[in-house]
Amino acid sequence: MTFFKPLPRSITRPVSAVFVIAWIVSMAVLVKRSYIDASAANLATDLARYGSSAEWRGVYYRGEKIGFTVSQTVPSEDGFELQEDGRLQMSLLGATTPAALHTTARVDSNFALRSFEFSLDPGTGPVVVRGRVDPSASASGARLIIDITSAGNTRTETRQLSGPPVLSQNFSRLLAGGRLTAGSRQQWTIFDPATLRNQPVTVDIGGRELVRNTGERPIPAFRVDMEYQGLRTTSWITDTGDVMREESPLGLITVREDADSAQRLSVPARVQTDLLEASAVVPIMRQRIDEPRDVRFLRLELDGADLSNADLQGSNQAVRGSTIELTDPQALRPGPADRDLDEYLKPEPFIESDAPEIHAE
Incomplete structure:
Protein backbone atom coordinates (compact mmCIF):
# COMPACT_ATOMS: atom_id res chain seq x y z
CA MET A 1 0.00 0.00 0.00
CA THR A 2 1.38 3.43 -0.95
CA PHE A 3 0.61 6.26 1.46
CA PHE A 4 2.48 9.00 -0.44
CA LYS A 5 2.48 9.47 -4.15
CA PRO A 6 5.75 10.50 -5.82
CA LEU A 7 5.93 14.20 -6.58
CA PRO A 8 6.17 15.23 -10.20
CA ARG A 9 9.56 16.19 -11.64
CA SER A 10 8.39 19.73 -12.22
CA ILE A 11 8.42 20.11 -8.41
CA THR A 12 11.31 17.84 -7.34
CA ARG A 13 13.88 19.35 -9.72
CA PRO A 14 13.52 22.96 -8.47
CA VAL A 15 13.51 21.74 -4.86
CA SER A 16 16.68 19.69 -5.44
CA ALA A 17 18.37 22.67 -7.05
CA VAL A 18 17.48 24.84 -4.05
CA PHE A 19 19.02 22.29 -1.66
CA VAL A 20 22.22 22.07 -3.74
CA ILE A 21 22.54 25.85 -3.89
CA ALA A 22 21.97 26.10 -0.14
CA TRP A 23 24.68 23.49 0.47
CA ILE A 24 27.15 25.34 -1.75
CA VAL A 25 26.44 28.63 0.04
CA SER A 26 26.92 26.94 3.43
CA MET A 27 30.26 25.48 2.35
CA ALA A 28 31.40 28.86 1.01
CA VAL A 29 30.53 30.55 4.31
CA LEU A 30 32.35 27.82 6.24
CA VAL A 31 35.49 28.15 4.12
CA LYS A 32 35.42 31.92 4.43
CA ARG A 33 35.14 31.81 8.22
CA SER A 34 37.67 29.01 8.68
CA TYR A 35 40.39 30.17 6.30
CA ILE A 36 39.94 33.63 4.82
CA ASP A 37 38.66 35.43 7.93
CA ALA A 38 41.07 33.50 10.17
CA SER A 39 43.98 34.36 7.88
CA ALA A 40 43.03 38.04 7.89
CA ALA A 41 42.79 38.01 11.69
CA ASN A 42 46.19 36.34 12.01
CA LEU A 43 47.68 38.86 9.60
CA ALA A 44 46.33 41.79 11.60
CA THR A 45 47.71 40.26 14.81
CA ASP A 46 51.16 39.71 13.29
CA LEU A 47 51.39 43.24 11.91
CA ALA A 48 50.10 44.93 15.08
CA ARG A 49 53.51 44.56 16.72
CA SER A 266 46.82 44.15 -6.66
CA VAL A 267 48.12 41.03 -8.33
CA PRO A 268 47.14 40.80 -12.01
CA ALA A 269 46.18 37.46 -13.51
CA ARG A 270 49.27 37.25 -15.70
CA VAL A 271 51.50 37.41 -12.62
CA GLN A 272 49.61 34.59 -10.89
CA THR A 273 51.64 31.99 -12.76
CA ASP A 274 53.72 29.27 -11.25
CA LEU A 275 57.01 30.71 -9.96
CA LEU A 276 58.97 27.61 -10.92
CA GLU A 277 57.49 27.60 -14.40
CA ALA A 278 58.14 31.31 -14.85
CA SER A 279 61.78 31.01 -13.74
CA ALA A 280 62.52 27.87 -15.75
CA VAL A 281 65.32 27.98 -18.32
CA VAL A 282 63.70 27.38 -21.72
CA PRO A 283 66.28 26.18 -24.28
CA ILE A 284 66.50 27.45 -27.85
CA MET A 285 66.01 24.38 -30.05
CA ARG A 286 65.92 23.54 -33.73
CA GLN A 287 63.04 21.14 -33.25
CA ARG A 288 60.40 20.40 -30.65
CA ILE A 289 60.41 17.43 -28.29
CA ASP A 290 56.84 16.18 -28.45
CA GLU A 291 57.50 12.91 -26.63
CA PRO A 292 60.28 13.12 -24.00
CA ARG A 293 60.25 9.33 -23.50
CA ASP A 294 61.54 8.85 -27.04
CA VAL A 295 64.67 10.95 -26.41
CA ARG A 296 67.77 8.77 -26.03
CA PHE A 297 70.46 11.46 -25.87
CA LEU A 298 70.33 15.19 -25.15
CA ARG A 299 73.12 17.76 -25.24
CA LEU A 300 72.62 21.22 -23.69
CA GLU A 301 74.79 24.33 -23.77
CA LEU A 302 74.28 26.43 -20.64
CA ASP A 303 76.05 29.77 -20.26
CA GLY A 304 76.20 32.05 -17.23
CA ALA A 305 75.98 29.30 -14.60
CA ASP A 306 78.58 27.63 -12.41
CA LEU A 307 78.68 23.94 -13.41
CA SER A 308 81.79 22.99 -11.46
CA ASN A 309 79.85 21.23 -8.70
CA ALA A 310 80.81 17.56 -8.57
CA ASP A 311 77.21 16.58 -7.79
CA LEU A 312 76.27 17.43 -11.38
CA GLN A 313 78.25 14.43 -12.62
CA GLY A 314 76.22 11.22 -12.62
CA SER A 315 75.71 7.86 -14.26
CA ASN A 316 73.54 9.27 -17.03
CA GLN A 317 74.68 12.91 -16.88
CA ALA A 318 78.07 14.35 -17.79
CA VAL A 319 79.24 17.95 -17.60
CA ARG A 320 82.11 19.22 -19.73
CA GLY A 321 82.66 22.94 -19.38
CA SER A 322 79.35 24.59 -20.25
CA THR A 323 77.99 21.48 -22.00
CA ILE A 324 75.63 19.04 -20.28
CA GLU A 325 75.00 15.62 -21.81
CA LEU A 326 72.04 13.50 -20.73
CA THR A 327 71.65 9.81 -21.63
CA ASP A 328 68.44 7.82 -21.38
CA PRO A 329 68.77 5.60 -18.26
CA GLN A 330 67.35 2.69 -20.27
CA ALA A 331 70.58 2.62 -22.27
CA LEU A 332 72.76 2.24 -19.17
CA ARG A 333 74.44 -1.08 -18.51
CA PRO A 334 74.27 -2.72 -15.07
CA GLY A 335 77.23 -2.02 -12.84
CA PRO A 336 78.27 -1.79 -9.21
CA ALA A 337 76.36 0.68 -7.07
CA ASP A 338 78.00 3.89 -5.95
CA ARG A 339 79.92 3.51 -2.71
CA ASP A 340 78.50 6.70 -1.23
CA LEU A 341 74.88 5.82 -2.05
CA ASP A 342 73.93 5.49 1.63
CA GLU A 343 74.87 9.13 2.17
CA TYR A 344 72.03 10.24 -0.11
CA LEU A 345 69.49 7.94 1.56
CA LYS A 346 69.93 9.44 5.01
CA PRO A 347 67.00 11.40 6.46
CA GLU A 348 66.97 15.15 6.06
CA PRO A 349 64.83 17.84 7.70
CA PHE A 350 62.36 17.91 4.80
CA ILE A 351 62.88 14.31 3.59
CA GLU A 352 62.10 12.01 6.49
CA SER A 353 63.35 8.77 4.95
CA ASP A 354 63.46 7.13 8.38
CA ALA A 355 59.78 7.76 9.14
CA PRO A 356 57.82 4.60 10.06
CA GLU A 357 55.18 5.48 7.46
CA ILE A 358 57.80 5.34 4.69
CA HIS A 359 59.34 2.08 5.92
CA ALA A 360 55.87 0.55 6.03
CA GLU A 361 55.35 1.13 2.30
Whole structure:
Protein backbone atom coordinates (compact mmCIF):
# COMPACT_ATOMS: atom_id res chain seq x y z
CA MET A 1 0.00 0.00 0.00
CA THR A 2 1.38 3.43 -0.95
CA PHE A 3 0.61 6.26 1.46
CA PHE A 4 2.48 9.00 -0.44
CA LYS A 5 2.48 9.47 -4.15
CA PRO A 6 5.75 10.50 -5.82
CA LEU A 7 5.93 14.20 -6.58
CA PRO A 8 6.17 15.23 -10.20
CA ARG A 9 9.56 16.19 -11.64
CA SER A 10 8.39 19.73 -12.22
CA ILE A 11 8.42 20.11 -8.41
CA THR A 12 11.31 17.84 -7.34
CA ARG A 13 13.88 19.35 -9.72
CA PRO A 14 13.52 22.96 -8.47
CA VAL A 15 13.51 21.74 -4.86
CA SER A 16 16.68 19.69 -5.44
CA ALA A 17 18.37 22.67 -7.05
CA VAL A 18 17.48 24.84 -4.05
CA PHE A 19 19.02 22.29 -1.66
CA VAL A 20 22.22 22.07 -3.74
CA ILE A 21 22.54 25.85 -3.89
CA ALA A 22 21.97 26.10 -0.14
CA TRP A 23 24.68 23.49 0.47
CA ILE A 24 27.15 25.34 -1.75
CA VAL A 25 26.44 28.63 0.04
CA SER A 26 26.92 26.94 3.43
CA MET A 27 30.26 25.48 2.35
CA ALA A 28 31.40 28.86 1.01
CA VAL A 29 30.53 30.55 4.31
CA LEU A 30 32.35 27.82 6.24
CA VAL A 31 35.49 28.15 4.12
CA LYS A 32 35.42 31.92 4.43
CA ARG A 33 35.14 31.81 8.22
CA SER A 34 37.67 29.01 8.68
CA TYR A 35 40.39 30.17 6.30
CA ILE A 36 39.94 33.63 4.82
CA ASP A 37 38.66 35.43 7.93
CA ALA A 38 41.07 33.50 10.17
CA SER A 39 43.98 34.36 7.88
CA ALA A 40 43.03 38.04 7.89
CA ALA A 41 42.79 38.01 11.69
CA ASN A 42 46.19 36.34 12.01
CA LEU A 43 47.68 38.86 9.60
CA ALA A 44 46.33 41.79 11.60
CA THR A 45 47.71 40.26 14.81
CA ASP A 46 51.16 39.71 13.29
CA LEU A 47 51.39 43.24 11.91
CA ALA A 48 50.10 44.93 15.08
CA ARG A 49 53.51 44.56 16.72
CA TYR A 50 55.20 46.85 14.21
CA GLY A 51 55.53 50.47 15.26
CA SER A 52 56.23 53.71 13.46
CA SER A 53 59.94 52.90 13.08
CA ALA A 54 59.27 49.69 11.13
CA GLU A 55 60.55 49.40 7.57
CA TRP A 56 58.01 48.33 4.96
CA ARG A 57 58.96 46.98 1.55
CA GLY A 58 56.94 46.12 -1.50
CA VAL A 59 57.83 42.92 -3.35
CA TYR A 60 57.59 43.00 -7.14
CA TYR A 61 57.97 40.29 -9.73
CA ARG A 62 58.83 41.52 -13.21
CA GLY A 63 57.36 44.91 -12.42
CA GLU A 64 54.11 43.73 -10.79
CA LYS A 65 53.29 43.80 -7.07
CA ILE A 66 53.09 40.33 -5.48
CA GLY A 67 53.52 41.02 -1.76
CA PHE A 68 55.23 42.94 1.00
CA THR A 69 57.56 42.57 3.97
CA VAL A 70 57.91 44.54 7.18
CA SER A 71 60.79 44.49 9.65
CA GLN A 72 61.94 46.25 12.78
CA THR A 73 64.77 46.14 15.31
CA VAL A 74 63.69 45.96 18.94
CA PRO A 75 66.24 46.50 21.74
CA SER A 76 66.48 43.74 24.36
CA GLU A 77 68.32 43.39 27.65
CA ASP A 78 71.51 42.02 26.10
CA GLY A 79 71.18 42.92 22.42
CA PHE A 80 68.46 43.23 19.83
CA GLU A 81 65.57 41.26 18.40
CA LEU A 82 65.16 41.49 14.63
CA GLN A 83 61.57 40.86 13.57
CA GLU A 84 60.29 40.38 10.04
CA ASP A 85 56.96 39.34 8.52
CA GLY A 86 55.99 38.97 4.90
CA ARG A 87 53.12 38.02 2.61
CA LEU A 88 53.59 36.78 -0.94
CA GLN A 89 50.84 35.90 -3.39
CA MET A 90 52.16 33.78 -6.21
CA SER A 91 51.50 30.30 -7.47
CA LEU A 92 54.08 27.67 -6.56
CA LEU A 93 53.62 24.02 -7.50
CA GLY A 94 49.96 24.71 -8.24
CA ALA A 95 49.17 26.40 -4.90
CA THR A 96 47.87 29.96 -5.19
CA THR A 97 47.18 30.66 -1.52
CA PRO A 98 49.13 33.66 -0.19
CA ALA A 99 52.23 32.49 1.65
CA ALA A 100 53.07 33.90 5.07
CA LEU A 101 56.64 34.22 6.30
CA HIS A 102 57.87 35.14 9.77
CA THR A 103 61.41 35.47 11.08
CA THR A 104 62.71 36.48 14.49
CA ALA A 105 66.46 36.69 15.04
CA ARG A 106 67.98 37.39 18.46
CA VAL A 107 71.43 38.94 18.34
CA ASP A 108 73.88 40.45 20.81
CA SER A 109 74.97 44.08 20.92
CA ASN A 110 77.32 43.45 17.96
CA PHE A 111 74.51 41.79 15.96
CA ALA A 112 76.06 38.33 16.27
CA LEU A 113 73.35 35.67 16.06
CA ARG A 114 72.23 33.84 19.20
CA SER A 115 68.96 32.22 18.15
CA PHE A 116 66.25 32.49 15.53
CA GLU A 117 62.76 31.32 14.62
CA PHE A 118 61.55 31.00 11.04
CA SER A 119 58.14 29.89 9.79
CA LEU A 120 56.70 29.46 6.32
CA ASP A 121 53.00 28.82 5.78
CA PRO A 122 51.90 28.33 2.15
CA GLY A 123 48.29 27.99 3.30
CA THR A 124 48.45 24.29 4.14
CA GLY A 125 50.04 24.62 7.57
CA PRO A 126 53.26 26.19 8.80
CA VAL A 127 56.74 24.71 8.81
CA VAL A 128 58.62 26.14 11.79
CA VAL A 129 62.40 26.11 12.13
CA ARG A 130 63.98 27.14 15.43
CA GLY A 131 67.71 27.42 15.90
CA ARG A 132 70.05 28.36 18.71
CA VAL A 133 73.79 28.78 18.79
CA ASP A 134 75.53 26.62 21.38
CA PRO A 135 77.62 29.04 23.47
CA SER A 136 79.88 26.21 24.66
CA ALA A 137 81.23 25.54 21.15
CA SER A 138 84.93 26.04 20.48
CA ALA A 139 86.32 29.30 19.17
CA SER A 140 87.26 27.68 15.84
CA GLY A 141 83.66 26.92 14.94
CA ALA A 142 80.03 27.11 15.97
CA ARG A 143 77.41 24.53 16.82
CA LEU A 144 73.85 25.21 15.70
CA ILE A 145 71.00 23.22 17.24
CA ILE A 146 67.93 23.16 14.98
CA ASP A 147 64.35 22.07 15.68
CA ILE A 148 62.10 21.55 12.65
CA THR A 149 58.35 21.26 13.28
CA SER A 150 55.96 20.20 10.54
CA ALA A 151 52.51 18.62 10.78
CA GLY A 152 52.88 18.38 14.56
CA ASN A 153 56.15 16.42 14.42
CA THR A 154 59.46 17.88 15.59
CA ARG A 155 62.90 16.75 14.46
CA THR A 156 66.09 17.96 16.15
CA GLU A 157 69.54 17.98 14.63
CA THR A 158 72.90 19.61 15.28
CA ARG A 159 75.03 21.35 12.66
CA GLN A 160 78.74 21.98 13.11
CA LEU A 161 79.63 25.22 11.33
CA SER A 162 83.02 26.63 10.47
CA GLY A 163 82.09 30.00 11.95
CA PRO A 164 79.29 31.94 13.62
CA PRO A 165 76.07 31.63 11.60
CA VAL A 166 74.77 34.67 9.76
CA LEU A 167 71.18 35.24 8.62
CA SER A 168 70.04 37.67 5.96
CA GLN A 169 68.27 39.60 8.75
CA ASN A 170 71.51 40.50 10.56
CA PHE A 171 73.83 40.44 7.55
CA SER A 172 73.31 44.07 6.56
CA ARG A 173 73.84 45.16 10.17
CA LEU A 174 77.13 43.27 10.30
CA LEU A 175 78.24 44.96 7.09
CA ALA A 176 77.39 48.35 8.56
CA GLY A 177 79.74 47.61 11.47
CA GLY A 178 82.80 48.88 9.60
CA ARG A 179 82.73 46.52 6.61
CA LEU A 180 81.10 48.80 4.02
CA THR A 181 84.35 49.70 2.26
CA ALA A 182 83.94 50.62 -1.39
CA GLY A 183 85.96 48.40 -3.72
CA SER A 184 86.42 45.56 -1.23
CA ARG A 185 85.60 41.89 -1.83
CA GLN A 186 84.55 39.79 1.14
CA GLN A 187 83.76 36.14 1.78
CA TRP A 188 80.81 35.33 4.02
CA THR A 189 78.88 32.21 4.96
CA ILE A 190 75.12 32.76 5.26
CA PHE A 191 72.64 30.31 6.75
CA ASP A 192 69.25 30.06 5.04
CA PRO A 193 66.51 28.78 7.41
CA ALA A 194 64.21 27.97 4.46
CA THR A 195 66.67 25.43 3.02
CA LEU A 196 68.74 24.77 6.17
CA ARG A 197 71.92 25.30 4.18
CA ASN A 198 75.04 27.19 5.20
CA GLN A 199 76.56 28.42 1.94
CA PRO A 200 79.54 30.65 1.08
CA VAL A 201 78.71 34.03 -0.43
CA THR A 202 81.06 36.39 -2.27
CA VAL A 203 80.29 40.03 -1.52
CA ASP A 204 81.53 42.97 -3.62
CA ILE A 205 81.11 46.41 -2.05
CA GLY A 206 80.61 49.16 -4.61
CA GLY A 207 80.47 52.90 -4.22
CA ARG A 208 77.66 55.03 -2.89
CA GLU A 209 74.69 55.59 -5.18
CA LEU A 210 71.53 57.64 -4.78
CA VAL A 211 68.53 55.35 -4.38
CA ARG A 212 65.21 56.87 -5.39
CA ASN A 213 62.14 55.09 -4.07
CA THR A 214 58.56 56.22 -4.56
CA GLY A 215 57.51 58.80 -1.98
CA GLU A 216 61.01 59.18 -0.50
CA ARG A 217 63.83 61.60 -1.04
CA PRO A 218 66.99 60.18 -2.65
CA ILE A 219 69.12 58.38 -0.07
CA PRO A 220 72.82 57.50 -0.55
CA ALA A 221 73.53 53.79 -0.13
CA PHE A 222 76.34 51.38 -0.94
CA ARG A 223 75.80 49.06 -3.87
CA VAL A 224 76.41 45.50 -2.64
CA ASP A 225 76.67 42.64 -5.16
CA MET A 226 76.40 39.12 -3.74
CA GLU A 227 77.16 35.93 -5.63
CA TYR A 228 75.54 32.80 -4.26
CA GLN A 229 75.80 29.45 -6.06
CA GLY A 230 76.27 31.14 -9.41
CA LEU A 231 73.42 33.63 -8.92
CA ARG A 232 74.15 37.32 -8.45
CA THR A 233 71.89 39.66 -6.48
CA THR A 234 72.26 43.37 -5.86
CA SER A 235 71.34 45.35 -2.75
CA TRP A 236 71.67 48.96 -1.73
CA ILE A 237 72.59 49.30 1.96
CA THR A 238 72.98 52.50 3.97
CA ASP A 239 75.69 53.27 6.53
CA THR A 240 73.31 52.16 9.29
CA GLY A 241 72.52 48.80 7.67
CA ASP A 242 69.11 49.67 6.22
CA VAL A 243 68.35 47.86 2.95
CA MET A 244 66.84 50.36 0.52
CA ARG A 245 66.38 48.07 -2.47
CA GLU A 246 67.15 44.52 -3.60
CA GLU A 247 67.18 42.97 -7.07
CA SER A 248 67.56 39.33 -8.11
CA PRO A 249 68.17 37.79 -11.55
CA LEU A 250 64.76 36.07 -11.47
CA GLY A 251 63.01 39.43 -11.69
CA LEU A 252 62.18 39.76 -7.98
CA ILE A 253 62.64 43.27 -6.57
CA THR A 254 62.01 44.60 -3.06
CA VAL A 255 61.65 48.36 -2.63
CA ARG A 256 61.22 50.33 0.58
CA GLU A 257 57.77 51.94 0.76
CA ASP A 258 55.42 53.45 3.30
CA ALA A 259 53.10 51.10 5.20
CA ASP A 260 49.98 51.84 3.15
CA SER A 261 51.69 51.45 -0.21
CA ALA A 262 53.45 48.25 0.82
CA GLN A 263 50.24 46.54 1.96
CA ARG A 264 48.30 47.58 -1.12
CA LEU A 265 48.16 44.35 -3.14
CA SER A 266 46.82 44.15 -6.66
CA VAL A 267 48.12 41.03 -8.33
CA PRO A 268 47.14 40.80 -12.01
CA ALA A 269 46.18 37.46 -13.51
CA ARG A 270 49.27 37.25 -15.70
CA VAL A 271 51.50 37.41 -12.62
CA GLN A 272 49.61 34.59 -10.89
CA THR A 273 51.64 31.99 -12.76
CA ASP A 274 53.72 29.27 -11.25
CA LEU A 275 57.01 30.71 -9.96
CA LEU A 276 58.97 27.61 -10.92
CA GLU A 277 57.49 27.60 -14.40
CA ALA A 278 58.14 31.31 -14.85
CA SER A 279 61.78 31.01 -13.74
CA ALA A 280 62.52 27.87 -15.75
CA VAL A 281 65.32 27.98 -18.32
CA VAL A 282 63.70 27.38 -21.72
CA PRO A 283 66.28 26.18 -24.28
CA ILE A 284 66.50 27.45 -27.85
CA MET A 285 66.01 24.38 -30.05
CA ARG A 286 65.92 23.54 -33.73
CA GLN A 287 63.04 21.14 -33.25
CA ARG A 288 60.40 20.40 -30.65
CA ILE A 289 60.41 17.43 -28.29
CA ASP A 290 56.84 16.18 -28.45
CA GLU A 291 57.50 12.91 -26.63
CA PRO A 292 60.28 13.12 -24.00
CA ARG A 293 60.25 9.33 -23.50
CA ASP A 294 61.54 8.85 -27.04
CA VAL A 295 64.67 10.95 -26.41
CA ARG A 296 67.77 8.77 -26.03
CA PHE A 297 70.46 11.46 -25.87
CA LEU A 298 70.33 15.19 -25.15
CA ARG A 299 73.12 17.76 -25.24
CA LEU A 300 72.62 21.22 -23.69
CA GLU A 301 74.79 24.33 -23.77
CA LEU A 302 74.28 26.43 -20.64
CA ASP A 303 76.05 29.77 -20.26
CA GLY A 304 76.20 32.05 -17.23
CA ALA A 305 75.98 29.30 -14.60
CA ASP A 306 78.58 27.63 -12.41
CA LEU A 307 78.68 23.94 -13.41
CA SER A 308 81.79 22.99 -11.46
CA ASN A 309 79.85 21.23 -8.70
CA ALA A 310 80.81 17.56 -8.57
CA ASP A 311 77.21 16.58 -7.79
CA LEU A 312 76.27 17.43 -11.38
CA GLN A 313 78.25 14.43 -12.62
CA GLY A 314 76.22 11.22 -12.62
CA SER A 315 75.71 7.86 -14.26
CA ASN A 316 73.54 9.27 -17.03
CA GLN A 317 74.68 12.91 -16.88
CA ALA A 318 78.07 14.35 -17.79
CA VAL A 319 79.24 17.95 -17.60
CA ARG A 320 82.11 19.22 -19.73
CA GLY A 321 82.66 22.94 -19.38
CA SER A 322 79.35 24.59 -20.25
CA THR A 323 77.99 21.48 -22.00
CA ILE A 324 75.63 19.04 -20.28
CA GLU A 325 75.00 15.62 -21.81
CA LEU A 326 72.04 13.50 -20.73
CA THR A 327 71.65 9.81 -21.63
CA ASP A 328 68.44 7.82 -21.38
CA PRO A 329 68.77 5.60 -18.26
CA GLN A 330 67.35 2.69 -20.27
CA ALA A 331 70.58 2.62 -22.27
CA LEU A 332 72.76 2.24 -19.17
CA ARG A 333 74.44 -1.08 -18.51
CA PRO A 334 74.27 -2.72 -15.07
CA GLY A 335 77.23 -2.02 -12.84
CA PRO A 336 78.27 -1.79 -9.21
CA ALA A 337 76.36 0.68 -7.07
CA ASP A 338 78.00 3.89 -5.95
CA ARG A 339 79.92 3.51 -2.71
CA ASP A 340 78.50 6.70 -1.23
CA LEU A 341 74.88 5.82 -2.05
CA ASP A 342 73.93 5.49 1.63
CA GLU A 343 74.87 9.13 2.17
CA TYR A 344 72.03 10.24 -0.11
CA LEU A 345 69.49 7.94 1.56
CA LYS A 346 69.93 9.44 5.01
CA PRO A 347 67.00 11.40 6.46
CA GLU A 348 66.97 15.15 6.06
CA PRO A 349 64.83 17.84 7.70
CA PHE A 350 62.36 17.91 4.80
CA ILE A 351 62.88 14.31 3.59
CA GLU A 352 62.10 12.01 6.49
CA SER A 353 63.35 8.77 4.95
CA ASP A 354 63.46 7.13 8.38
CA ALA A 355 59.78 7.76 9.14
CA PRO A 356 57.82 4.60 10.06
CA GLU A 357 55.18 5.48 7.46
CA ILE A 358 57.80 5.34 4.69
CA HIS A 359 59.34 2.08 5.92
CA ALA A 360 55.87 0.55 6.03
CA GLU A 361 55.35 1.13 2.30
